[in-house]
Amino acid sequence: xxxxxxxxxxxxxxxxxxxxxxxxxxxxxxxxxxxxxxxxxxxxxxxxxxxxxxxxxxxxxxxxxxxxxxxxxxxxxxxxxxxxxxxxxxxxxxxxxxxxxxxxxxxxxxxxxxxxxxxxxxxxxxxxxxxxxxxxxxxxxxxxxxxxxxxxxxxxxxxxxxxxxxxxxxxxxxxxxxxxxxxxxxxxxxxxxxxxxxxxxxxxxxxxxxxxxxxxxxxxxxxxxxxxxxxxxxxxxxxxxxxxxxxxxxxxxxxxxxxxxxxxxxxxxxxxxxxxxxxxxxxxxxxxxxxxxxxxxxxxxxxxxxxxxxxxxxxxxxxxxxxxxxxxxxx
Amino acid sequence: xxxxxxxxxxxxxxxxxxxxxxxxxxxxxxxxxxxxxxxxxxxxxxxxxxxxxxxxxxxxxxxxxxxxxxxxxxxxxxxxxxxxxxxxxxxxxxxxxxxxxxxxxxxxxxxxxxxxxxxxxxxxxxxxxxxxxxxxxxxxxxxxxxxxxxxxxxxxxxxxxxxxxxxxxxxxxxxxxxxxxxxxxxxxxxxxxxxxxxxxxxxxxxxxxxxxxxxxxxxxxxxxxxxxxxxxxxxxxxxxxxxxxxxxxxxxxxxxxxxxxxxxxxxxxxxxxxxxxxxxxxxxxxxxxxxxxxxxxxxxxxxxxxxxxxxxxxxxxxxxxxxxxxxxxxx
Numbered sequence: 176x177x178x179x180x181x182x183x184x185x186x187x188x189x190x191x192x193x194x195x196x197x198x199x200x201x202x203x204x205x206x207x208x209x210x211x212x213x214x215x216x217x218x219x220x221x222x223x224x225x226x227x228x229x230x231x232x233x234x235x236x237x238x239x240x241x242x243x244x245x246x247x248x249x250x251x252x253x254x255x256x257x258x259x260x261x262x263x264x265x266x267x268x269x270x271x272x273x274x275x276x277x278x279x280x281x282x283x284x285x286x287x288x289x290x291x292x293x294x295x296x297x298x299x300x301x302x303x304x305x306x307x308x309x310x311x312x313x314x315x316x317x318x319x320x321x322x323x324x325x326x327x328x329x330x331x332x333x334x335x336x337x338x339x340x341x342x343x344x345x346x347x348x349x350x351x352x353x354x355x356x357x358x359x360x361x362x363x364x365x366x367x368x369x370x371x372x373x374x375x376x377x378x379x380x381x382x383x384x385x386x387x388x389x390x391x392x393x394x395x396x397x398x399x400x401x402x403x404x405x406x407x408x409x410x411x412x413x414x415x416x417x418x419x420x421x422x423x424x425x426x427x428x429x430x431x432x433x434x435x436x437x438x439x440x441x442x443x444x445x446x447x448x449x450x451x452x453x454x455x456x457x458x459x460x461x462x463x464x465x466x467x468x469x470x471x472x473x474x475x476x477x478x479x480x481x482x483x484x485x486x487x488x489x490x491x492x493x494x495x496x497x498x499x500x501x502x503x504x505x506x
Numbered sequence: 507x508x509x510x511x512x513x514x515x516x517x518x519x520x521x522x523x524x525x526x527x528x529x530x531x532x533x534x535x536x537x538x539x540x541x542x543x544x545x546x547x548x549x550x551x552x553x554x555x556x557x558x559x560x561x562x563x564x565x566x567x568x569x570x571x572x573x574x575x576x577x578x579x580x581x582x583x584x585x586x587x588x589x590x591x592x593x594x595x596x597x598x599x600x601x602x603x604x605x606x607x608x609x610x611x612x613x614x615x616x617x618x619x620x621x622x623x624x625x626x627x628x629x630x631x632x633x634x635x636x637x638x639x640x641x642x643x644x645x646x647x648x649x650x651x652x653x654x655x656x657x658x659x660x661x662x663x664x665x666x667x668x669x670x671x672x673x674x675x676x677x678x679x680x681x682x683x684x685x686x687x688x689x690x691x692x693x694x695x696x697x698x699x700x701x702x703x704x705x706x707x708x709x710x711x712x713x714x715x716x717x718x719x720x721x722x723x724x725x726x727x728x729x730x731x732x733x734x735x736x737x738x739x740x741x742x743x744x745x746x747x748x749x750x751x752x753x754x755x756x757x758x759x760x761x762x763x764x765x766x767x768x769x770x771x772x773x774x775x776x777x778x779x780x781x782x783x784x785x786x787x788x789x790x791x792x793x794x795x796x797x798x799x800x801x802x803x804x805x806x807x808x809x810x811x812x813x814x815x816x817x818x819x820x821x822x823x824x825x826x827x828x829x830x831x832x833x834x835x836x837x
Contacts, residue, residue: 182730184689184701185682189730189819193827253820266708267701268729322817351516351817358515370515370598377597398599399513399520451817486653486682486782488520489584496524 177254177273179347187350190273192253215250216337218242218284224250228278229307231300243297244304245281246342252277253343260317260346274317276344280304286337289327289445291436298429301340305452306425308342309418313457318344320352320456328447330474348456355453356465363464371466372413374398384494386501387434391427394435396494396501401472401482403492404443404501406435408469415455415462432469439473441506447474508585508604510678518681521604523584546581547668549573549615555581559609560638562631574628575635576612577673583608584674591648591677605648607675611635617668620658620776622767629760632671636783637756639673640749644788649675651683651787659778661805679787686784687796694795702797703744705729715825717832718765722758725766727825727832732803734823735774735832737766739800746786746793763800770804772837778805 177192215223218240225248226238235241248256254275261272282290282301290298305323312318325340326332348356362370375393378384386406387394393409408431410424420428439446454467482488508523546554549571556579557569566572579587585606592603613621613632621629636654643649656671657663679687693701706724709715717737718725724740739762741755751759770777785798 180730182728183693183705185685186689187730187732187818189732189821191731191824192820192822193824266712267704268708324817345818349818354516358517362514373598374514377599381597397513399511399518400522401518401520486655487518487676487680489523490520491523493522493524 176258177252179271179273179345181269181271183267183269185350186353188345188347190253192273214286214335214337216245216279216281216335216339217286221245224248224279228311229304231304240284242284244283244300246304246308247279247281249277249279249341254345271346274346276312276315276318276342278308278342280308280323280340280342282338282340288338289436289440290325290338291433291440291445293433295426295430295433298433299426302425302429302432305340305342306418306420309454309457312342312344313418315344317346318457320345320348321454322349322451324449324451326449328474330447331449333447352453352456356455359462359464359466369413369464369466371409371468375409375411384498386438386498387431389427389430391424392431394431396498398494400490400492400494400497401488402490403475404439404446404473404497405490405494406439406471406497406501408432408435408471409466410468413463413466415465415467416457416460417452417454417467419460420467428469435471435501437506438501438504439471441504442500443473443475448472449474507589508583510602510604510676512600514598514600516681517684519676519678521584523604545617545666545668547576547610547612547666547670548617552576555579555610559642560635562635571615573615575614575631577635577639578610578612580608580610580672585676602677605677607643607646607649607673609639609673611639611654611671611673613669613671619669620767620771621656621669622764622771622776624764626757626761626764629764630757633756633760633763636671636673637749637751640785640788643673643675644749646675648677649788651676651679652785653680653782655780655782657780659805661778662780664778683784683787687786690793690795690797700744700795700797702740702799706740706742715829717769717829718762720758720761722755723762725762727829729825731821731823731825731828732819733821734806735770735777735804735828736821736825737770737802737828737832739763739766739802740797741799744794744797746796746798747788747791748783748785748798750791751798759800766802766832768837769832769835770802772835773831774804774806779803780805 179188180191181188221238227245227247229246230242231244232242254273254277256276258274260274309321322343359370378395384396386396395407397407410428412424414420448471450469450471452469455462455465508521510519511522512519552569558576558578560577561573562575563573585604585608587607589605591605640652653674690701709726715727722742726738728738741759743755745751779802781800781802783800786793786796
C-alpha cells in the first residue's frame with residue numbers, strides 16, 4: 176500500500192509508492208528506456224487498461240473502440256482509491272495512507288497526434304473531460320485537491336508517447352499549492368484584490384511579457400520565469416476553481432492553449448514540456464484570493480538537476496525576449 | 507548584467523542570467539551535448555580559467571601546475587561580483603541586480619577521478635577549501651547566503667566531467683532555505699530544541715533509516731525521501747553554520763561523505779547525483795534552531811520532470827529499504 180509522508184522540517188508531502196520490495200538492480204532495469212512495441216492506449220487495446228471511468232464516443236460500446244477520448248485508472252497507480260484514510264504519527268514524523276485516485280486521460284485515439292495538432296473544439300472537449308472528472312471525484316470527501324498535468328516527451332518524464340494527460344486526487348494540499356494559496360491570501364489581506372488579477376492588469380498595460388490575448392484569456396511569460404519560455408495561461412474572469420469555469424471560458428482557454436502550444440512548437444522545434452493545472456482545493460470553492468491557471472514549462476535546460484543542486488533556478492532567457500519571440504509567431 | 511527576480515505569489519527568487527540576446531535557435535544549439543576535447547580544469551590549462559582565488563599546492567607557482575585543489579571564478583558566471591546592489595520594484599514585481607559570486611572548486615588535478623576515489627584526508631581538504639571560501643566571501647556584506655553544490659554526471663546536470671563542485675554567494679535567501687529556516691524556527695519556538703537534533707535522536711533509536719554512523723556524523727535515508735536513495739549527512743554536534751564546524755567535525759563529515767558515496771556507487775553502479783550543503787545565512791551565526799547538513803540526491807528517476815508536472819514527488823523506494831541496502835554494503 177502506498178503512503179504519504181510529510182517532511183518534518185518544511186512540510187512537504189511525498190508519495191512513497193513501493194508496491195513490492197525493490198532491489199537497486201530492479202531499479203536500474205526499470206529506469207532504462209521502455210521499448211514501445213505495444214500501446215495500451217490505442218483503439219482495439221482497451222482490455223490492456225483498467226475499465227474506463229469516462230469515454231466520449233461516436234459509436235461502439237463501453238471499453239471497446241469508437242471513442243474520441245477515454246479516461247481510465249492508471250495501471251501503475253501512485254495512490255489507491257480503496258481503503259480508509261488512516262493518519263498517524265511516528266514520533267516527529269507524520270504519515271497518511273496512500274489514498275487517492277490516479278487516472279489517465281487518453282486524449283485521442285490517434286497514437287501519433289500531439290495537442291498542438293488538436294482543433295480548438297477538441298481541446299475544449301479535453302478540458303471538459305478534466306472538469307467532468309473533477310466534478311465526479313470531488314464527491315469523495317477524502318480528497319482535498321486534484322492535480323491535472325501532462326508530461327510530453329521523454330525529457331519531460333513521459334514514458335508512453337500516445338497523447339495523454341494525468342489526474343491525481345490527493346487527501347492533502349501539496350506544498351507548492353499551499354505556498355501559492357498563502358501568497359495569494361497575503362496579497363488579498365493587504366489589498367482586497369486577487370494577485371493574479373493584479374498581475375494581469377499590470378501585464379496588459381506593460382505588454383512586454385504578453386504572449387497572446389483574447390477576450391477570455393491572457394498568456395504570459397511570467398516575471399520570474401524558472402525556465403526559458405515558461406508560459407502561464409490565465410482566464411480573464413476571476414475564478415478560484417477550474418471546475419467552476421464557464422463553457423465560454425473553457426473554450427477561450429482551449430484556444431489559448433492551442434495557440435501557445437503551436438507557438439512553442441514553431442519556436443523550439445516541438446520541445447518536450449510539462450504543463451499543470453493550478454486550481455483551488457475541492458472544498459474551498461469561490462475563493463476571492465485564488466485564480467486557477469495553467470503553467471507550461473518546456474524541458475529545455477538541465478534546469479531541474481541544477482535546481483536540485485542549487486536550490487534555485489537559473490534561467491538564461493529573459494521572459495521579455497521569450498514573449499516577444501512567441502508573440503510574433505503565428506503558426 | 508544578470509538580475510534576480512522574485513515571484514510575486516510564492517516569493518521564489520530566480521536568476522535571469524542572459525548575457526546576450528538569445529534566439530531560440532542559439533538556445534537549441536547550446537543544449538546539445540558539448541564535445542569535450544579540451545578540459546579547462548586539467549593541469550597545464552590554468553590560463554583557460556579566470557585567475558585562481560585559492561589553491562592548495564605542493565609546489566609550482568600561482569596559476570600554474572602543481573596544485574592539488576584549485577578554486578577559480580566561473581567563466582560563465584550566473585551572477586557578477588562587480589557593481590552595487592540595486593533593489594527596485596516594478597509595480598507588483600521585485601528585482602535586484604545580479605550581484606554575487608559564482609566559483610568553481612576544482613577538486614583534483616586528475617580528470618578522471620571521482621569523489622568516491624578520494625581518501626578521507628583529501629575529502630577533508632575539499633571541505634576545508636569550502637570553508638576557506640565561505641570565510642573569505644562573508645566579509646562582503648552584500649552576500650546573505652552561500653550555496654555549495656555538486657552536479658556529478660550528465661543526468662545530474664554536469665556539463666564538464668573533471669571533478670568539481672560549485673559555490674554561489676547570493677544577496678538573498680533562496681526559498682528552499684527560507685522554508686527550512688522557518689520550519690526549524692517553528693519547532694524551536696514550540697520545544698526549545700533543534701529539529702535536526704531531535705530527528706537524529708529518534709533515528710538513532712529506530713535505526714531503520716540509518717545508513718552510517720560514526721562518533722561525529724550520522725547518515726540517514728530521510729523519512730520523506732523525495733527520490734530513491736536520497737541521503738542526508740548530519741554532523742552530531744549542533745552548529746547552524748558549516749564554516750563554524752570544528753576540524754574534527756569536518757574530518758568526520760569527510761569520512762561519512764566518502765562512506766556514503768562509495769555505498770551509492772556500489773549499490774547503483776556509479777550513479778549521477780547532486781549534493782548540496784545546507785547552511786545558515788552568513789550573518790546569522792550560532793542559531794540554536796538550525797543545523798547545517800549535506801543532502802545527496804542520486805539522479806535515478808525522471809523525478810524532476812514528474813515533480814514539475816505534478817508539484818510533488820513520487821518515490822518508488824521506501825527509505826527504510828534504501829537504508830538497509832546501503833547499511834549492509836561496505837565497499
